[in-house]
Amino acid sequence: MSDLLVIGGLVKRFGGLAATDGVDLAVGEGELHALIGPNGAGKTTLISQISGTLAPDAGHIRLQGQDITRLTMHERVARGLARSFQVTSLFRGFSVRDNLALAVQARSGSSFRFFAPARNERALFEEADRLAQRVDLQDRLDTQASVLAHGEQRRLEIALALATRPRLLLLDEPLAGLGPEESARMVALIESLRADCSLLLVEHDMDAVFRLAGRISVLVAGKIIATGTPEQIRNHAEVRRAYLGDEAVGA
Amino acid sequence: MAAGTPLHHAVRWALVGPALVLLALLPVLLTAIDQPFYLVPATRILIYAIAATSLNLLVGFGGMVSFGHAAFFGTGAYVTGIAAMHGLQSAWLAWPLAMVVAGVAAFAIGLVSLRTRGVYFIMITLAFAQMMYYVFVSMKTYGGEDGLALESRSALGFGLSLKSDTTFYYVTLVLAVLSIAVLWRVVNSRFGRTLQGIRENEIRMEAVGFPVFRHKLAAFVIAGAVAGLAGALAANQTDMASPAFLNWHQSGMLLIMVILGGVHSFLGPAIGAAVLLLLEEFVGDMTTHWQFYVGAVLVAVVLFAPNGIATLAVRRSRV
Numbered sequence: 001m002s003d004l005l006v007i008g009g010l011v012k013r014f015g016g017l018a019a020t021d022g023v024d025l026a027v028g029e030g031e032l033h034a035l036i037g038p039n040g041a042g043k044t045t046l047i048s049q050i051s052g053t054l055a056p057d058a059g060h061i062r063l064q065g066q067d068i069t070r071l072t073m074h075e076r077v078a079r080g081l082a083r084s085f086q087v088t089s090l091f092r093g094f095s096v097r098d099n100l101a102l103a104v105q106a107r108s109g110s111s112f113r114f115f116a117p118a119r120n121e122r123a124l125f126e127e128a129d130r131l132a133q134r135v136d137l138q139d140r141l142d143t144q145a146s147v148l149a150h151g152e153q154r155r156l157e158i159a160l161a162l163a164t165r166p167r168l169l170l171l172d173e174p175l176a177g178l179g180p181e182e183s184a185r186m187v188a189l190i191e192s193l194r195a196d197c198s199l200l201l202v203e204h205d206m207d208a209v210f211r212l213a214g215r216i217s218v219l220v221a222g223k224i225i226a227t228g229t230p231e232q233i234r235n236h237a238e239v240r241r242a243y244l245g246d247e248a249v250g251a
Numbered sequence: 252m253a254a255g256t257p258l259h260h261a262v263r264w265a266l267v268g269p270a271l272v273l274l275a276l277l278p279v280l281l282t283a284i285d286q287p288f289y290l291v292p293a294t295r296i297l298i299y300a301i302a303a304t305s306l307n308l309l310v311g312f313g314g315m316v317s318f319g320h321a322a323f324f325g326t327g328a329y330v331t332g333i334a335a336m337h338g339l340q341s342a343w344l345a346w347p348l349a350m351v352v353a354g355v356a357a358f359a360i361g362l363v364s365l366r367t368r369g370v371y372f373i374m375i376t377l378a379f380a381q382m383m384y385y386v387f388v389s390m391k392t393y394g395g396e397d398g399l400a401l402e403s404r405s406a407l408g409f410g411l412s413l414k415s416d417t418t419f420y421y422v423t424l425v426l427a428v429l430s431i432a433v434l435w436r437v438v439n440s441r442f443g444r445t446l447q448g449i450r451e452n453e454i455r456m457e458a459v460g461f462p463v464f465r466h467k468l469a470a471f472v473i474a475g476a477v478a479g480l481a482g483a484l485a486a487n488q489t490d491m492a493s494p495a496f497l498n499w500h501q502s503g504m505l506l507i508m509v510i511l512g513g514v515h516s517f518l519g520p521a522i523g524a525a526v527l528l529l530l531e532e533f534v535g536d537m538t539t540h541w542q543f544y545v546g547a548v549l550v551a552v553v554l555f556a557p558n559g560i561a562t563l564a565v566r567r568s569r570v
Binding site: 051053072073074077078082083085089090091092093094095098101102103105106107110111112113114115116117118119121160161163164 | 257258259436437439440441442443444445448451452454455456457458459460461462463465466469473
């Protein structure tokens with residue numbers, strides 16, 4: 001398995017606190033890699049550095065062998081690295097269709113076009129419709145994003161990231177705040193994404209993580225303390241002590 | 252298929268059509284009722300309609316509340332005045348030059364100020380505009396505090412003269428319709444949708460791959476250039492490039508026009524310009540405290556039509 005994303009010696013300090021403390025991590029082509037860890041372990045800080053909202057103090061991030069450590073977020077997106085946000089981030093005042101069409105527009109040619117009405121670009125809206133179908137929002141195309149149910153908003157969030165046609169998708173707690181039914185739906189959606197791209201999944205729901213992930217890395221206090229298959233992680237002594245506890249391991 | 256999207260701002264010909272006819276016939280109508288001198292304030296309204304609409308590209312569509320739009324308006328006025336002083340009288344050269352220089356100024360100011368957001372952006376655009384104000388006030392060659400008198404109005408050729416109020420009115424009307432139509436196309440283009448996406452959620456725009464800063468800067472340059480054209484016309488109308496064109500009062504007045512008319516409606520700012528200047532014209536005749544009444548109207552609009560006068564006119568749909 002060739003590595004799509006390689007992170008080496010990544011460090012991010014906030015004052016005296018090393019939120020990311022020499023992280024090495026690799027995500028393979030076609031892999032679903034989960035990142036778990038207790039609250040405050042630095043998971044979102046790490047995701048922010050990978051996606052480009054936060055600049056690391058040291059270390060490097062490579063995507064398909066190219067160094068992307070200093071690239072802006074939109075430059076990374078153009079290279080196939082997209083993310084979803086832990087706190088849903090949508091165009092709340094726009095319809096589902098416009099949300100998606102705008103995201104499609106980002107990667108389908110220049111937006112420095114000042115005169116032709118974008119509304120007439122069928123391709124944008126057809127692709128938006130397909131994406132809505134993909135996340136089961138085809139009946140909500142004309143609904144304003146702000147009035148969607150929470151679960152629907154979470155799925156739109158995923159669809160916005162998918163619109164960029166990522167090679168690697170970073171999912172930051174996609175199950176956060178979802179009820180059991182919506183959770184099951186989201187897990188099925190994430191499972192279906194494996195056909196399209198590699199995934200780096202940050203999630204607290206251990207059932208989902210152990211079910212979905214091919215490999216799991218455990219982040220504790222800014223350091224990766226273990227990486228392995230779900231089986232290896234479940235039986236890893238240090239992980240059990242630091243994080244999982246007996247209850248989760250039994251799951 | 253995507254009809255009714257709030258991202259697309261359709262032309263309401265039922266309202267715009269009659270308004271255009273009225274504007275085209277205005278000189279005839281005013282002569283008929285023997286009040287031809289009202290052409291001058293009508294021209295002034297058109298000039299400010301251009302400036303306010305350009306500002307709204309930033310405020311209403313890009314979410315960038317600029318408190319320094321007078322910088323570009325004033326630049327346009329001064330370029331026209333300075334060009335005339337050095338012998339460049341032709342409107343065909345001086346006005347595009349005013350737009351280019353105002354656009355370049357917007358590029359430079361935008362390059363720095365667009366790195367900030369919210370209140371900081373308001374303050375930094377204000378600061379830049381005030382800097383420009385003091386630069387022009389200190390240039391004694393170009394009139395200093397007294398402003399630069401235009402030796403003559405820009406030359407149009409074709410036997411037309413801007414000294415005629417009617418000619419000036421029609422030239423301004425044509426340019427107002429043209430520039431507002433162009434801005435309308437811009438708002439509905441890919442670029443315009445991008446801009447509205449940035450207003451809605453800047454981080455999300457970055458996260459789906461838009462180079463947000465570049466789009467904001469381009470919008471800033473377009474708005475600045477169009478304001479420069481309005482400034483060139485204003486210099487011609489008042490026969491001078493005055494430092495008052497660059498003052499923060501001017502920026503504030505343009506913002507009031509935008510807010511009064513409605514930031515989310517495309518023609519709102521033009522309506523706001525008309526309302527504000529008509530108030531100034533008629534209430535100003537009755538009392539020197541006309542600004543008190545403007546304040547009262549502004550409070551009423553904020554309370555009863557928070558989306559601007561334009562939404563009152565057409566009951567919550569967009570003009």
